[in-house]
Amino acid sequence: MKGALIPYHGYAGIELPPTTSVGMAAAGLSPFPVRFLLCCFLTLTVVLGEEEVSPAFVSLSNVTDEFAMLSFKSQVTRDTYNVLSNWKSNISFCQWNGVSCSRSAQRVVALNLTDKALEGTLSPYISNLSFLQVLHLSNNSFHGHLLVDLSRLPS
Numbered sequence: 223m224k225g226a227l228i229p230y231h232g233y234a235g236i237e238l239p240p241t242t243s244v245g246m247a248a249a250g251l252s253p254f255p256v257r258f259l260l261c262c263f264l265t266l267t268v269v270l271g272e273e274e275v276s277p278a279f280v281s282l283s284n285v286t287d288e289f290a291m292l293s294f295k296s297q298v299t300r301d302t303y304n305v306l307s308n309w310k311s312n313i314s315f316c317q318w319n320g321v322s323c324s325r326s327a328q329r330v331v332a333l334n335l336t337d338k339a340l341e342g343t344l345s346p347y348i349s350n351l352s353f354l355q356v357l358h359l360s361n362n363s364f365h366g367h368l369l370v371d372l373s374r375l376p377s
Contacts, residue, residue, distance in 0.1 A: 286350055287330045288315045293347035300341035300363075322356075329353035337361045 288311070295309045309318045315330065316323035322332035330351045336358045344366040348357070 284315070284328055286352075290345075290347040290350040291315050291318065291321065291330065291333075294345040297345045298340050298342040300339070302339040305335065305338045305340065324353060327353070332356040332358075334358040335362060340364070 291309065292311070295306050298306060301307070305319050307319075309315070314328075315321055316328055320333055320335045320338070321330055322334070323329060324331050331353050332355060333348075333351075334356065337360070339362065340359075341363040342365075344359075344364050348354070
């Protein structure tokens with residue numbers, strides 16, 4: 223059952239496989255501009271005969287993760303301990319509180335905000351973190367639905 227809505231009730235943690243991705247369409251936004259830019263860049267890379275993926279491609283992927291994380295932050299209505307105070311565009315998101323990134327691709331693989339007294343709505347953009355494997359949000363006050371692609375969850 224793809225794209226099912228699962229109510230979030232503050233479970234101790236949600237383990238997501240590394241390839242879970244739902245896309246911006248779930249939030250009512252068109253993923254076309256981002257996909258178009260990715261396709262253009264990949265086409266140029268192949269046409270120009272570059273053998274390695276350039277830092278610009280990694281940077282474009284990082285923009286998706288940064289946007290998803292900033293969208294998550296924008297839905298937080300209370301941050302009692304200012305945990306998200308360093309979640310700013312001028313700081314690498316891999317250095318943000320509670321965020322862990324892969325070493326090779328600099329993509330978000332874990333978000334651990336357990337016991338941070340955060341309140342707000344769960345942002346659907348979290349599902350755009352395509353490398354996310356661990357999501358810990360317990361002992362906070364989030365409401366809403368967490369969109370999970372159930373067909374990719376381990377049996």
